[in-house]
Amino acid sequence: MTEPLYVQFAMLLAAALLIPTFVFLAHGVHHRNMRFWWVAAVSYSGLLIGAALGALRTWLPGIVTVLVSNILIGGSYFYCLRSLRLIKDEWRFNRIDALLTSTFLIGFVALYIFGNSYPHRVALVSLHIALVSLIVLIVALLRKGRISPMGDATLAFFGVGNILVASIRSVSAQMSDPPYMLSLEVWDPIFLVASVKMV
Secondary structure (H helix, E strand, O other): OOHHHHHHHHHHHHHHHHHHHHHHHHHHHHOOOOHHHHHHHHHHHHHHHHHHHHHOOOOOOHHHHHHHHHHHHHHHHHHHHHHHHHHHOOOOOOHHHHHHHHHHHHHHHHHHHHOOOHHHHHHHHHHHHHHHHHHHHHHHHOOOOOOOHHHHHHHHHHHHHHHHHHHHHHHHHHOOOOOHHHOHHHHHHHHHHHHHHOO
16 A cells, blocks of 8 residues: 555544544543443544554654554554443453453564564454454344344444454465455555444
8 A cells, every 4th residue: 555545544544533532532521430431432542543643654753653553553442342341241251352452462562573564564453453353243242231133233244344354454464476356455445444434
């Protein structure tokens, strides 16, 4: 993906995250005793700041725009999953959430230090998002704490979409000579557009 196109998509994602971030923060202030609003606000704030840092990568040093932004985004997915667990009151296997996030954070820092290449970063970040989305899908489909048939179906739809897009992007990043339809040139924009649409 070209630099200007990436920056444009990152700016679009950050802009799309502004509204839900402020909505969750406002509800958190208004309903101080409801943990869901604060957890959701933290998750979307992290995604917003991470996307904004990615959009500023032509002006800021790589340690900020690559390392810090991806750590924020990876950690924010943990809090997105935590907010869903709070809604559904579903805590089975919740230690897997923390293990997955910790593994991602340690792995990304090590990757940045020892082998900082774009395809490897893409593969790791996309794999992490696919696995978190799989847990979201499982939690959404569990009967306990069912939101509503439509609510669960919507979560399942976006979970499946995230899993497919992130998984294909992760695989394409590791292919040395992929066909055009499996290249990052195709799947980077699809991934970023899907990220905006799923906000």
